[in-house]
Amino acid sequence: MASTENSQPDTTGFHVSPEDCFLTFKLDLRPYQEKAIEELVGNLNRGQDAALNLPTGTGKTIVFLSIANAAINLGYRVAILVATNQIIGQIQAKYLPMFNMKVLPVVIKGIENYDCALTGEGADYGFCTPEQKTICTSNNQECDVLRVNNEFENARFVITNYHKFISLKLEHKFDLIIIDDSHGFENALDDKFQNRIAYYQLDGLFKRHDQEGGIIADFTGAFLDYFDDAFNSVPTDTYVESMRVPNDIVKHIADIYGCDEVQSEIRKLNDLDRSICRDACYFVKCCQNTSVNVFYIQKDHYDLEDRQEASLIARKSRPFQINVIKGKFRNSRIIFASATIGDVVTHANHCTFKGYTVETISVVPKVQPDEVKNWFSGLKILETYDFPQNTDDQIEKAAETALGILRITQGKTLLLFKSYRDQKRAQNVLNRLINRKITFIDDSFESETVQKYVEQADIIMASASSRLWEGIDIRDLKLEIIFSLPFIRPPVYLEKNDGFQFTKRKMLIRLQQGIGRLIRNQDDKGICVILDKRLEKYKGSKDFAEAYREKIEPVSLDELVEKLKLLEKSK
Ligand code: SF4
Incomplete structure (x- = not known):
C-alpha cells in the first residue's frame, strides 16, 4: 500500500x-x-x-x-x-x-x-x-x-x-x-575514506616559503622531518612498498605546532599552496584522532628510494x-x-x-x-597474443606499434595506459606523429576538465589512475589501444593475496568500461586493440562479460597492422 x-x-x-x-x-x-x-x-x-x-x-x-x-x-x-x-x-x-x-x-x-x-x-x-x-x-x-x-x-x-x-x-x-x-x-x-599527502607536495611548499620564513615554513619543515622518519622506518633489505607508520611518529605529527595559524594564513596563498596546506592540516588532525584512523607510508612502486614520490596515507578504520x-x-x-x-x-x-x-x-x-545480445555486433577486440611482456622497452615497443596503427586509421582514438609513468614514456614516441592532434589527460585533472578535453580530442592519452573512469562520456570513439591491462596498485590496507584479487577485479571492470565506450548505439562500430598477452589469463573470469569474450580475436603482432587496414577499408 x-x-x-x-x-x-x-x-x-x-x-x-x-x-x-x-x-x-x-x-x-x-x-x-x-x-x-x-x-x-x-x-x-x-x-x-x-x-x-x-x-x-x-x-x-x-x-x-x-x-x-x-x-x-x-x-x-x-x-x-x-x-x-x-x-x-x-x-x-x-x-x-x-x-x-x-x-x-x-x-x-x-x-x-x-x-x-x-x-x-x-x-x-x-x-x-x-x-x-x-x-x-x-x-x-x-x-x-x-x-x-x-x-x-x-x-x-x-x-x-x-x-x-x-x-x-x-x-x-x-x-x-x-x-x-x-x-x-x-x-x-x-x-x-583516505587522505594522502605526497612528499614532493610538502617539499615544494616548504621550498616556496622557506626564504621568507613564517608559520607555513615552520609547520611544513616539522612535517617533513617526521615524513623522513616514517620513510626511514621502512626496511630496505627486502622489497617493502608500504607499511604502517610507527605509533611514535604518528604522535609526533599529531603534535606539530601551527595548524590553526596555518589555517588563518590560508586565504593569502595561491590555489596550489592552499590545497597542500589544507591536506597537511587535515592529516595532522587525523593523527590526533587515532581511534578512527590507520596510517601508512607508501613508497614509489617503481623506485623505492625515490623519497619525493613517497606518500603518507591516513585511512579511516574499517569499523x-x-x-x-x-x-x-x-x-x-x-x-x-x-x-x-x-x-x-x-x-x-x-x-x-x-x-x-x-x-x-x-x-x-x-x-x-x-x-542486448546484438548490441556489440559492431565491436572487435584484437588481442595480440605474442606481445613481449616484462621487457625494459615494452612501452616503447607498444608506442611504436601504436604509431603504426595511428598512421593508417582515422577517427577518435583512446590510448590507455596502466600508469601515468607509462603514459609519459609513450608520449615521447607518439610525438613523432604528424597531422594528428594528441590530447594528454593528466592524472590530476578534475572530471569536468577531462570531459571538456575528450569532447574536442582526436587522440586521447590517459591512464588507469585518471578521472577518465569516473562517468566521463566519450562520443564517437572508433578505436582504442590498450597498452597494458589497467591494473592499479593494490591498496595499502590489503594483504598481498587479497590485494591481487582486488586489483584483478578492478582491472577487469576498468578494461570493460574502456571497451564499452566504443559502442554507444547499436549501429556503432569500434575496434579495441590490446597490446598485452596477459588477457588470455584473465578473460575467463566471472568479472569479464561473455558479450566481450565472444568478440575477442587473437592476432599476432605481425598480422595486426594488416588486419586493421582491412577493417579500415571495410568501414
Ligand atoms: S558556507 Fe554556510 S555554513 Fe559554511 S561557514 Fe559559510 S555560512 Fe556557515
Whole structure:
C-alpha cells in the first residue's frame, strides 16, 4: 500500500507496480526495458536489492528513472547517486523532461558549488568545517550549504553525487537508493575514506616559503622531518612498498605546532599552496584522532628510494567505514546500475557492506534480450597474443606499434595506459606523429576538465589512475589501444593475496568500461586493440562479460597492422 504525502511508508512494505513505472514515462519503453522494470520491481517488492546490468546506450537511466518516479509519486523517499555534476545536469536536461513528474528533484552538489554567506566567497571545507556549520546553524545563518543539507534530510527526491552522499549526515533514511554507474561509487568510497599527502607536495611548499620564513615554513619543515622518519622506518633489505607508520611518529605529527595559524594564513596563498596546506592540516588532525584512523607510508612502486614520490596515507578504520556506510543505506532498497557488473555479490558488498549472498541479490535482466545480445555486433577486440611482456622497452615497443596503427586509421582514438609513468614514456614516441592532434589527460585533472578535453580530442592519452573512469562520456570513439591491462596498485590496507584479487577485479571492470565506450548505439562500430598477452589469463573470469569474450580475436603482432587496414577499408 502506498503512503500519502504526510506518512512515511515502511520500506519492508515497499511496493511499486510495473504499470506505475510504465505510466510515468511519456514515451514508449522498449520491450526489454519493460522487462527489466518488471524484474527490478519484483525484487524490490520482495524486499531484495538488484543490479541493473545493461550496456551503455541501451537506456539504463530511463529504466531506473521510471522506477524512481513511480516510487516518488507513491510517497516514497528516493535518492539517485551519480558520479559527477555533469551527469546530474544530463539527467535534469535530457531525461527528466521525458517523465510525468509530480515532484522535482532537489539537486545537492559539493559545497564548492555554493557561496559562503560569511566570507562572501565560494564555500570551502577549510572554513566551512563541521564546527563552523554547527555555529552557523545555531545562529540561523541563511546559506545555501545549510539549505541543501537540510533538503538532503527532508526532500522526497534527491539527486546528488557520490562524495556528497558519503559525507552528509543522514537521520531520515531513503526508501530507495539508485547508484548510477555503481562501480564509480566503489572508487569514490576508497577516495573518501583516505587522505594522502605526497612528499614532493610538502617539499615544494616548504621550498616556496622557506626564504621568507613564517608559520607555513615552520609547520611544513616539522612535517617533513617526521615524513623522513616514517620513510626511514621502512626496511630496505627486502622489497617493502608500504607499511604502517610507527605509533611514535604518528604522535609526533599529531603534535606539530601551527595548524590553526596555518589555517588563518590560508586565504593569502595561491590555489596550489592552499590545497597542500589544507591536506597537511587535515592529516595532522587525523593523527590526533587515532581511534578512527590507520596510517601508512607508501613508497614509489617503481623506485623505492625515490623519497619525493613517497606518500603518507591516513585511512579511516574499517569499523568507522562500515558504520558510516551502513548508516547511509540501512534497510533502503537499492538498485546498482552499471554496464559492467562483474561478480554482483562482491560488487554490491563493496558498495554497501550489507553482506549480500547469491540468494539476496541478483542481476537484471536475468536473460539477456536479443537487442542486448546484438548490441556489440559492431565491436572487435584484437588481442595480440605474442606481445613481449616484462621487457625494459615494452612501452616503447607498444608506442611504436601504436604509431603504426595511428598512421593508417582515422577517427577518435583512446590510448590507455596502466600508469601515468607509462603514459609519459609513450608520449615521447607518439610525438613523432604528424597531422594528428594528441590530447594528454593528466592524472590530476578534475572530471569536468577531462570531459571538456575528450569532447574536442582526436587522440586521447590517459591512464588507469585518471578521472577518465569516473562517468566521463566519450562520443564517437572508433578505436582504442590498450597498452597494458589497467591494473592499479593494490591498496595499502590489503594483504598481498587479497590485494591481487582486488586489483584483478578492478582491472577487469576498468578494461570493460574502456571497451564499452566504443559502442554507444547499436549501429556503432569500434575496434579495441590490446597490446598485452596477459588477457588470455584473465578473460575467463566471472568479472569479464561473455558479450566481450565472444568478440575477442587473437592476432599476432605481425598480422595486426594488416588486419586493421582491412577493417579500415571495410568501414
Ligand atoms: S555554513 Fe556557515 S561557514 Fe559554511 S558556507 Fe554556510 S555560512 Fe559559510
